[in-house]
Amino acid sequence: MSVYQVNKILYLTDNDxxxxxxxxxxPETVLKEFRLTTxxxxxxTSGAVGKLYQMGVHTFLLNHLxxxxxxxxxxDNYLSRIREGMxxxxxxxxxxxxxxxxxxxxx
Amino acid sequence: xxxLVLAAGVPHPPRLVYEMTQSPGKMRGEALMxxxxxxxxxxxxDLIIEVDSDHFVNFFxxxxxxFCVGMAEEAEGPQETWCPIPRYTVRGHVPLAKALFRxxxxxxxxxxxxxxxxLDHSLVVPLHFLNPSMELPVIPIYTNGFASPLPLATRCFxxxxxxxxxxxxxxxxERIALIASGCFAMDVGGPLRGWTDTEWVxxxxxxxxxxxxxxxxxRATEDRINAAGNNSGELLNWITVTxxxxxxxxxxxxxxxxxGYAVWKFD
Numbered sequence: 001m002s003v004y005q006v007n008k009i010l011y012l013t014d015n016d017x018x019x020x021x022x023x024x025x026x027p028e029t030v031l032k033e034f035r036l037t038t039x040x041x042x043x044x045t046s047g048a049v050g051k052l053y054q055m056g057v058h059t060f061l062l063n064h065l066x067x068x069x070x071x072x073x074x075x076d077n078y079l080s081r082i083r084e085g086m087x088x089x090x091x092x093x094x095x096x097x098x099x100x101x102x103x104x105x106x107x
Numbered sequence: 108x109x110x111l112v113l114a115a116g117v118p119h120p121p122r123l124v125y126e127m128t129q130s131p132g133k134m135r136g137e138a139l140m141x142x143x144x145x146x147x148x149x150x151x152x153d154l155i156i157e158v159d160s161d162h163f164v165n166f167f168x169x170x171x172x173x174f175c176v177g178m179a180e181e182a183e184g185p186q187e188t189w190c191p192i193p194r195y196t197v198r199g200h201v202p203l204a205k206a207l208f209r210x211x212x213x214x215x216x217x218x219x220x221x222x223x224x225x226l227d228h229s230l231v232v233p234l235h236f237l238n239p240s241m242e243l244p245v246i247p248i249y250t251n252g253f254a255s256p257l258p259l260a261t262r263c264f265x266x267x268x269x270x271x272x273x274x275x276x277x278x279x280x281e282r283i284a285l286i287a288s289g290c291f292a293m294d295v296g297g298p299l300r301g302w303t304d305t306e307w308v309x310x311x312x313x314x315x316x317x318x319x320x321x322x323x324x325x326r327a328t329e330d331r332i333n334a335a336g337n338n339s340g341e342l343l344n345w346i347t348v349t350x351x352x353x354x355x356x357x358x359x360x361x362x363x364x365x366x367g368y369a370v371w372k373f374d
Contacts, residue, residue: 004168011167014187015225053298059337060162060253063296067189083298094302 003056005034006044010061013068020068027071047071050084109277113150114352114371115143116287116345118363119159119232125191139361139368140236146358146370147237152284154200155238155245156270157230158344159288160252164227172219173258174266176211177247178204184226192235197226200244203277207246210273216266221249229341233288243284250347252289252340260327263343264320267350274351287348289341291367297337303365304335311342311362315369318356320349336365345369 009031012019023030031041043051047070049062062082065073073081083092123136131137164186166172179199185192204220211218230247238245248270250263274283291311292304314323324346332339345367352371360369 007168011163015164017188058163058254059297078296079298079300086298089299091299091302 002035002037002040005036006040006052006055006057007061009034009044010057010064013070014061014064023070024068045071047073047081048084049073049078049081050086053082054085109274109279109281109283111271111274111285111351111373112152112282113147113373114285114287114348115147115237116289116348116367116369117143117233117237118290118341118366118368119229119288120366121185121187121190121192121228121232123232124235135363136366139363139366142359143368143370144237144239146372147284150284150372150374151282152243153281154203155234155243155284155286156248156274157233157245157286157288158248158250158267158347159230159233160250160341160344162227162229162253165221165225166249166251168254171251171254172249173251174216175219175221175249176204176208177221177224177249178208179222179224182224182226184224184231185228186225187228190228192228192232195226195231195234195241197231197234197241198244200246203279203281204246206277207270207273210276211266211269214269214272216269229288233286237284237286248347250343252343253337255329255333257329257332257340257343260324260332260343260346261321263347264324264350267347267352269350270347271351271353285348285351287344289344289367290338290365291342291345291362292332292335292365293338293341294336295338299336302336304339305365307331307335307339308362308365308367311345311367312360315345315349315357315360318354320346320352323349 066075066078127134127137178201181196181198183196208218208220292307294300355371357369358372
């Protein structure tokens with residue numbers, strides 16, 4: 001069932017300001033509302049982007065972790081984290097540009 | 108009957124508008140968007156059909172069509188709070204969208220229809236440049252460019268051919284511009300972020316310049332698209348548009364490191 005549930009949490013984070021506020025304020029309470037496996041729960045709450053990626057969470061949705069700085073993920077560590085567990089790839093060298101910085105919206 | 112007066116493809120970099128305000132006249136994307144805009148102005152369209160892939164703003168895995176026609180009277184976007192461009196209200200064109208839906212179903216395209224839309228940056232950024240003040244109505248056509256399995260590129264091409272037949276069969280007198288939103292190939296937030304698959308970008312550009320559109324569609328398998336980075340499914344929007352241009356070759360085409368800008372004229 002589940003990678004869907006992780007995707008859904010990240011989708012709601014970007015699309016529902018009230019949900020995002022609740023998730024930030026009381027993450028454990030909010031996460032209980034979803035049917036996560038222990039592995040998914042732990043990967044998410046420890047900001048293990050690479051593990052979530054390997055599980056099949058969509059990269060566009062993973063991006064919200066750094067955009068909203070959730071579970072310790074930010075613009076500076078996102079790339080190194082998503083590559084955790086991957087073999088070295090020379091293309092990483094070209095990919096080392098920093099993740100884009102956006103002006104934060106009002107909400 | 109209506110007339111297809113112009114087809115175009117442009118990317119939708121969310122930062123471009125912001126960067127232009129920081130260093131006006133310096134961004135390559137600004138100049139290329141202007142070039143496309145000038146052609147759109149000359150073509151004097153009454154209406155835009157925009158082929159785009161939603162980035163999990165209007166659609167999600169709970170309900171994610173391969174192809175969908177937007178038939179809202181109006182819709183707002185971009186919805187993403189992190190996207191630094193003005194928020195617009197975009198008008199639709201319900202009668203034409205409904206007719207397109209019916210025409211598509213009769214032509215054996217089992218399209219989805221959406222009467223309410225939340226527009227994301229990928230739909231709005233091209234309009235910010237090509238439809239200033241949102242004066243023209245816009246019919247969005249969504250392709251699933253991101254959630255595997257993607258629709259076949261050859262099917263997207265056939266969708267484009269159907270669009271052209273629909274435009275020419277439509278009873279109105281509208282002059283229509285058909286716009287693809289998206290890049291050729293790019294990785295924007297996956298592990299290969301910043302890398303460009305220059306070989307694939309060149310292959311795409313070569314096929315487009317030669318007018319070998321169906322050959323491109325045959326080459327653009329999901330595996331090939333995914334190998335070029337997590338954002339590369341937007342090529343399906345380009346391929347859809349090439350299905351509508353017939354034998355016409357692009358007036359100009361610019362690969363720009365995977366971004367992709369082009370215009371086709373039909374007058």
